[in-house]
Amino acid sequence: MSEPQWYLIAYDIRDPRRLRRVQHLLRTCSHPLQASVFAWEGSHRELQVLKKALEALIKPKEDDVRGYPVVSGHGILWWGAMPMPKDIVVENAPRIDLQAPLGQPDS
Incomplete structure (x- = not known):
C-alpha cells in the first residue's frame, strides 16, 4: 500500500448544481482552503476512488478539476487571510507555513 500524499484539489465547475455536489x-x-481549493490526503488507491467519485459528478467537457501533489515534508505557503483562526488546529491538516503578506519583506 502506498504512503498517504497531500494534494491540492482545485476546480472550476460551470453548473451550480454540479458545483454544490462537488x-x-x-x-x-x-x-477547505479557499472557495474552490481543498487540501486532501490519501493513498494512490484512495486518490483513484476520489477521482471516480468526482468523475461521476462533473461533465469533463465543461468542468475542470485538478489535483496538485504537495511535496512531502513541505507545508502550504500562505500569504493572506487564513481560512480559519490561527488558534484552531485541525488534526491531520497539512502544515501551513505563514509568510509575510505580499508586498512586505519576509522576516
Missing part, C-alpha cells in the same frame, strides 16, 4: 463531496473528505 463541494459537498470535498467537504466530507478534505480541508
